[in-house]
Amino acid sequence: MKNTIICALLATFSVSTAIAQNKSSNQPNVIVIVSDDAGYVDFGCYGGKQIPTPNIDGIARRGTRFTDAYVSASVCAPSRAGILTGRYQQRFGFEHNTSNLVAPGYKITDVGMDPSEQTIGNEMQANGYKTIAIGKWHQGDEPKHFPLKRGFDEFYGFTGGHRDFFAYKGARTNEHALYNNNEIVPESKITYLTDMFTDKATSFIAENKDKPFFMYLSYNAVHTPMNAKKDLMERYASIQDTGRRAYAAMMTSLDDGVGRVMAMLKQQNLDKNTIIVFINDNGGATVNSSDNGPLRGMKGSKWEGGIRVAMMMKWPGHIAANKTYSKPVISLDILPTAIAAGNGKRKGTKKLDGVNLLPYITGSNKKTPHEALYWRRGVAAAMRENNWKLIRVKGRLENKEVENVLLFDLEKDISETTNLALKYPAQVNKMLGKLAEWEKGLDKPHWGSSYGGKNQIMKHRMETTGRDMERMYP
Known part of the structure; x- marks a missing residue:
């Protein structure tokens, strides 16, 4: 009798394990990589020739490149609020970059993403994903706005809109502090921020290779200040304009980081079971020597140069390689696409403005994703x-x-x-x-x-x- 019970328990355990493994295999890892203030044609796959971006271009080469991709705002914070919620951020009052100009009826502590909004982190958590936010947050500085309270199991980054890429030698504000979850990383430990964000991303992948994970990898490159590594500045010595030279060096650090993330996925045999979305947060800025090519305008405007961005997506075996998609899409589409890729269900009940792009880019739906x-x-x-x-x-x-x-x-x-x-x-x-x-x-x-x-x-x-x-x- 005892042996029968043991055998039954082992059988139940085996079935449960098989179900868990099967569920995991049906849930791809999802990585959303966001660059900051880059120019539309500063990526090779969008026509750039001066600055090599082979690793970012590789996402497009192995997947779909969007020619008419938009973000929901031409400045950083509201654009990120749209990415994180899949909703036009103006629906919850997040129309401008964060400031202290509080509207009547609100307090300074309300400046940031409304806590009643469900983030992509919340949604992925609810569908069994381990979640992490890395890099620039820019969604409010109050404890209620902190990433660990907004659907992310881990956070490694800073809460403000910018900070130096190297260590501060003097005093710095809390919004410029680098956090490792709830702990502040001493400035003495800071080397170069882009590399540190990549280090965290690769270590997280290795540590969570056996379970589905969601990563929001929000680099602050190539936002000001124009802090570049010396060796890369020397590599671009032929560029006479020093601002453009620093920009090129910072873009290379960004591309190298993306390459290291790709290499880690392959090393852990996860590259075929990971969907990757790369998007820039708004148009190239007037102050960082970026290049928007034929697009008129820059960051901050409603011209195409302010809101049309580089965006690409790859998922081997599900999204065809080396394709372009030319119907208008928007950053709000990332959240519902991520949920659908993992065969998940929505936790939130508020109306989404984004749509699942997979049927459109695979060709099963020939219609236009958005009427307007x-x-x-x-x-x-x-x-x-x-x-x-x-x-x-x-x-x-x-x-x-x-x-x-x-x-x-x-x-x-x-x-x-x-x-x-x-x-x-x-x-x-x-x-x-x-x-x-x-x-x-x-x-x-x-x-x-x-x-x-x-x-x-x-x-x-x-x-x-x-x-x-x-x-x-x-």
Whole structure:
């Protein structure tokens, strides 16, 4: 009898183990890699020739490259809020970069992602994933905003919007501190931030190779300050402009880091069971010597150079290699795609604005993922519908009400050089109506922008062209 019970228990254990292993095998690891302020054509797979990016290009070569990928904001913090929630961040008042300009009815402690929002970390945790956030957070500095409270089992990074890549020699603020979970890493232990984030990513992969994991690897490269390693600066000595030289060196550190992550996945035999999404958080900045190529405008604007970004996705055996996808997609799609890849169910109940991209890029769904895409930050808003792009700027300038509407055909005019608003008034009115309808579902901003509305008005004038002019209106 005793032996029978033991045999039954062993059989039950074996079945349970088999089920667990089978569940694990059906759940790919998911890694979302975010770069910061990079130029659209500074990646080789998007036409860059000056700075080699073989490892990032390798994601596109082994998967799908998106030609018309967008983020939900042209500046860092709200863009990340969209990535993390799969929802237009304006729905929960996260319209601007974090600031101390608190709106009526809110407190300074409310500046950050609303705790009632479910993050991609929460969703992946609920589906059995081990989760980690690495790098730049920029979602609020209060304890309630800390990554360990927002769906991540581990955190290795900093909570602010930027920090030096090397150690601070003097005093530094808490938002610039490097955290290892709840512990602050002494500045004496900091070498070069991009390398340290990569070190953490590779060690996490090795430590969690036997269970499904989700990694949000949010590099702060190539955001300012322009801190580059000396040996890489020397490698690019032929670049005369010192800012561009530092940018190239920092891009190389970023690409090397991505390469090390790929190598670790292969070493642990995880490369075929891992879906990787690479995306840049917004357009290239005016202050970091990035290059947006044919795209007009830079970070902070509704021009294509502010919101269209490099994005690629690979998953061997599921996503075909060396393909391009040219219908508009958006960073909000990452969360539902990650859940679907792991055969998971949503924990959150609020409406998602992103969609699962897998049926579209595999060809099983021939439709367009989004009927339209929308943007708003302060007085400037925009939308894209098919090839039409509309920008609407409405605010006060020198005590006068100003309203400016721009319309472009992106298929014929990717550089947004010709305003067609007067030529196609019916199209303008239709899109303005849809934009207004979308805005009805948004919350009022919970805090304001330290840059104000004037810069947005000036930035979106047809005569404001080129990096030097854009830099005048950050």
